[in-house]
Amino acid sequence: MIDKPILYYLTKIITVITSILIISKANVDMVFSVISTLSFACVFTLEVWLYRLFSNKMVVVITSLVSMSACFFLGLDILFPLFIVLLIHLLDVTIDPGMFYQIIGVSLLLLFFIFTPDNLAFAISMIIIILLLFSRIILTKLSIYKTLNENQNETISELNKKLTDLKSLIKTLKYTTSIEERNRIAARIHDQIGHGISGSIIMLEAALLIMKDNQEKATDNIKRAITNLRDGVDEIRSALKEERADRYLLGINDITAILEEYKVSYNKTTFLHTTGDLDFITMDIWACIHDNLKECLTNVLKHSNASEFYLNIDVFKKIIKVEYKDNGKSSGDFVKGLGLEAIEERTVQAKGRCFFTKGENGFSVTNIFNY
Structure with a gap:
């Protein structure tokens, strides 16, 4: 250069x-x-x-x-x-x-x-001055753009490194949170439920020892042990109910994680909009939404130059509407490939209907489920 x-x-x-x-x-x-x-x-x-x-x-x-x-x-x-x-x-x-x-x-x-x-030297001088200064301006701008490009490449490299570190940190935090949650649940079982069961075992052993000599007292110990065990079972049920996350939280968190990962990995803008009571969405429908979302995101990368992706989940009185939409403007006629056929089959298996729409504003896939 x-x-x-x-x-x-x-x-x-x-x-x-x-x-x-x-x-x-x-x-x-x-x-x-x-x-x-x-x-x-x-x-x-x-x-x-x-x-x-x-x-x-x-x-x-x-x-x-x-x-x-x-x-x-x-x-x-x-x-x-x-x-x-x-x-x-x-x-x-x-x-x-x-x-x-x-x-x-x-x-x-x-x-x-x-x-x-003289006139000849003056003319040559003017031509050389104009060409030299013009060339210098171009080289100066090229040098500035080159430096700017190098700085941007360094910034991108640093951001990629930070992104890798953040992914590793997130993975570590997830594992640490899981371990802490397991330890907390184990401590609760040991402190509350374990003590009640241990006391019931002691009562049953004592009742077994005095069964021949004092049947009335042995019967009383057995009844108390039964009561403690019944309370323990109720405590277990209560603990499981409290610890178990709501079904819609499991589904929506999974969907949010997919969209965030897609946004970071491919520099695309994603939007998630929900209305209605998501608790009416069953696990089968959540699984269908999950798989269809991945397929739609893959289609955006392969067949569309879209910069934005929208996922709308609307729960009405009798139906659930899920819309996957992008703002891409791909050329050519609409052809249903293997990916879209898989979306359609998956939706039918979840007892839903699938519709495809292609227009000037982008491509959309709409799923309708009854509940």
Whole structure:
């Protein structure tokens, strides 16, 4: 890729070659002119090589000043275009970039006012100035975009790393939460239910020992043990009822997790909207919604350029309506492939009906279930 040092190098070489054409029309020794031109070319080549090697601006300053002095010595009226290029390059590496064009404009006006070149040199100088500055603007913008692209790539890499760390953290938190929940349930069973059962076992053992000598007391212990065991069973049922999550929470949390993972993985916007009492949705219907959602999301990636995906779950008095919709605008006629056929079959197995709609606003799949 051409950068500023190469741009100035090529411009100087072209300007030197152009000067030969001017020299050929003047009464100047051609051998001396050719040697001078080759000397300039060697100096410019050495300048680029040293700048690439040491990345020091003083190399450009020294070679530019030497070359400008040579232009005065050989005749500024002939090498005026080259002098202009050398001046622009010298100012480019020594002044503030924010003031470059202002200083260049003032310097060129003073230069043209002090040294009045002939018409040919003036025309060549103007053409070279316009082309050089225009090329410099393009290279500056390309450099800015390149730097911006590199920074964005670094940011994306850092975000991907953070995303991986967050996924690992979420997995760890889920496992830790599961362990803590199991420990809490185990402690509750041990502290409340376990003690009651242990006491009932002791009562039954005591009743067995005194059965022959004191049947009345043994019977009383057995009754008390039965009461404790019955209370224990009731406690177990109460605990299970309290610990078990509502059916709709299991379903909606699973759906939400799928949409969030899809949003993060593929940079798509997802929306979830629900109305009505979700507790009327059975586990079979939740399973159907789960599988159909995955299939619809896969179809969006394969066949649509959609940027947004909508899942609407509406529970009415006698029906459940589930709509999967995207804002994609795929070309071609609607063809029911294996994925859509699988959605339809799955919906029928859950005792529902399936409808497909394709329009200007996107593609949608609608499921209707009775309850």
